[in-house]
Amino acid sequence: xxxxxxxxxxxxxIRKARNLSQEELAAAAGVAVDTVARLERGERQTTRTSTxxxxxxxxxxxxxxxxxxxxxxxxxxxSDMVDLRKALTSSVEVPGLADFTDLQETVPLxxxxxxxxxxxxxxxxxxxxxxxxxxxxxxxxxxxxxxxxKGARLNSxxxxxxxxxxLGAGTAGxxxxxxxxxxxxxxxxxxxxxxxxxxxxxxxxxRYLVWVLVRQGRTAEAETVAVRMAERVEPRMADxxxxxxxVFGNLLFNAASAALRxxxxxxxxxxxxxxxxxxxxxxxxxxxxxxxxxxRIAAIQGxxxxxxxxxxxxAMRLAETVPEANGPVPAFWEAGHxxxxxxAAAELRLERRALTLLAQARDLAPDWVRYQPLGSAVMRxxxxxxxxxxxEEFAGLAEHxxxxx
Numbered sequence: 001x002x003x004x005x006x007x008x009x010x011x012x013x014i015r016k017a018r019n020l021s022q023e024e025l026a027a028a029a030g031v032a033v034d035t036v037a038r039l040e041r042g043e044r045q046t047t048r049t050s051t052x053x054x055x056x057x058x059x060x061x062x063x064x065x066x067x068x069x070x071x072x073x074x075x076x077x078x079s080d081m082v083d084l085r086k087a088l089t090s091s092v093e094v095p096g097l098a099d100f101t102d103l104q105e106t107v108p109l110x111x112x113x114x115x116x117x118x119x120x121x122x123x124x125x126x127x128x129x130x131x132x133x134x135x136x137x138x139x140x141x142x143x144x145x146x147x148x149x150k151g152a153r154l155n156s157x158x159x160x161x162x163x164x165x166x167l168g169a170g171t172a173g174x175x176x177x178x179x180x181x182x183x184x185x186x187x188x189x190x191x192x193x194x195x196x197x198x199x200x201x202x203x204x205x206x207r208y209l210v211w212v213l214v215r216q217g218r219t220a221e222a223e224t225v226a227v228r229m230a231e232r233v234e235p236r237m238a239d240x241x242x243x244x245x246x247v248f249g250n251l252l253f254n255a256a257s258a259a260l261r262x263x264x265x266x267x268x269x270x271x272x273x274x275x276x277x278x279x280x281x282x283x284x285x286x287x288x289x290x291x292x293x294x295x296r297i298a299a300i301q302g303x304x305x306x307x308x309x310x311x312x313x314x315a316m317r318l319a320e321t322v323p324e325a326n327g328p329v330p331a332f333w334e335a336g337h338x339x340x341x342x343x344a345a346a347e348l349r350l351e352r353r354a355l356t357l358l359a360q361a362r363d364l365a366p367d368w369v370r371y372q373p374l375g376s377a378v379m380r381x382x383x384x385x386x387x388x389x390x391x392e393e394f395a396g397l398a399e400h401x402x403x404x405x
Contacts, residue, residue: 007052009384010066012040014059016386017398029058061404081175087136088168088184090143106148107141109156115141116163120289123167124330126368131171139164152196159195162188162205163289169208174371178215185209203233203247204290210254219262226255227271245282246291249275253301260308272298272305285327292333296325300337312344335365339375346378354382355397362400369401376401 015025015036022040026033031051038044056063107115115138122130142161149157165188173181185208192201206229213222230251233244252275259268276298285294299322306315319341342357358379361369369375379401386394398404 006042006068007066008039008042008044010068011036011055011059013380013383014061014066014404015040016383016389017395017403018059019389019392019395020059021389025055025058029054031055059404081132081172081177081180083136084132084168084171085177085180087139088165088172088180088187090139106144109145109149109153109160112138112141112145112157112160116160116167119164119167123170124287124292124332126332126335126365128171128174128367128371131167135164135168135171139168155194155196158191159197159201162192162195162201165191166205166208166289169212173212173215174368176371178212181212182209182216185212200233200243200247200290203229203244203251207247207250207254207291210251210258214254214258214261217261219258222258223255223262223264223267223271226251226258230255242282242286243288243290245278246286246288246293248291249278249282249293249298250291252278253298256301256305260305265309268305272301276302283326285325285329287328287330292330294325294327294329296323296329297333299323300333303337304340307340307344312347315341315344316348332365332368335361335369336372338364339369339372339378343374343378346381351382351385354378355394358397358401359393362397366400376403379403 011025015022018025020028022036023033026036029036029051031054035044035051036055052063052066056066059066115134119131119134119138122134139161142157142164145157146154146161165184169181169184169188172178172184185205188205189202189209192198192205195201206225210222210226210229213219213225230248233248233251252271256268256271256275259265259271279293279295279298282294285296286292299318303315303318303322306312306318322337338357338361342354342361345351345354345357358375361375379398380403383398383403
């Protein structure tokens with residue numbers, strides 16, 4: 001939950017994030033340096049409206065930001081989410097909700113599969129803005145093909161539709177629209193039962209549903225659902241089915257995360273160890289929609305768990321044992337790993353190391369990191385602790401991680 005800092009704290013934090021000295025801010029705002037200094041030291045808790053407005057203009061923010069007035073907790077949905085919301089909630093059972101586009105041409109199955117693959121690549125690359133434009137049309141095209149296809153082609157069309165719903169769930173969740181994400185994930189599970197590989201399709205879709213349950217704070221339910229589905233998938237691992245292995249491991253990752261957030265640390269560690277053992281058996285890192293899984297990926301999960309358990313020393317030690325990638329690892333996974341390590345480094349007062357890790361995360365997945373609260377929290381903590389202005393790189397990081405907003 002966001003925190004409302006006081007006026008002086010906000011002035012100091014945003015000033016340093018803008019790479020301004022007190023003298024430079026005072027000059028830009030047309031106020032006395034002593035006014036800025038006294039506000040930041042907390043010697044003055046209020047100021048004239050004219051002074052507040054001058055400082056806000058000089059810092060490039062709204063006066064309410066300086067005052068620490070937070071936005072209402074239930075803001076209306078972002079305007080760029082409207083088409084995705086319509087696509088994810090369309091329904092043939094409700095007149096007027098069957099379709100939301102004026103597109104009428106039925107796209108061939110092969111082309112639709114290519115579009116789904118492209119959307120998946122955008123998802124793992126963290127290109128959220130792009131997905132907001134491409135996913136609604138993909139969902140509409142998949143619905144249209146399901147309506148017209150027959151036989152095996154219909155089962156394949158359902159596979160594409162389920163995959164599109166999964167990406168819709170993931171995208172909505174990353175934008176904080178958890179209820180919409182749940183609707184999309186539930187539809188993905190339902191549609192996957194009609195697909196050409198229902199067992200794995202349902203398991204993959206359930207993984208997204210579990211992720212949403214964790215986000216909603218329903219940790220006990222999330223753990224139970226994930227473990228039960230992993231038990232259903234496990235027999236297929238005997239056939240060395242890489243898709244089964246990936247979805248099994250990711251379900252256990254989600255179950256471990258749910259247990260940890262539910263203050264069941266021992267259970268979380270147990271689940272993670274089972275997943276890590278399966279990752280060692282796999283021998284290489286793999287990236288597919290069924291699961292992002294492998295030795296490096298599982299080891300990264302162990303580091304992240306140590307951070308969440310409040311043990312930064314253990315996290316830094318474990319980071320030294322993470323193996324190099326033996327296969328592809330998505331940029332957003334690597335970026336998330338660095339954000340967690342930055343959190344541990346900041347807690348240990350290793351500021352330079354934390355800043356380096358935050359910069360690496362930004363460079364790996366610039367769009368994705370903007371929506372990660374932990375990255376913003378770590379950068380904000382570093383800015384608040386800074387005793388003086390830094391440099392342009394420091395200011396750029398603060399800007400990217402939303403410290404100024």
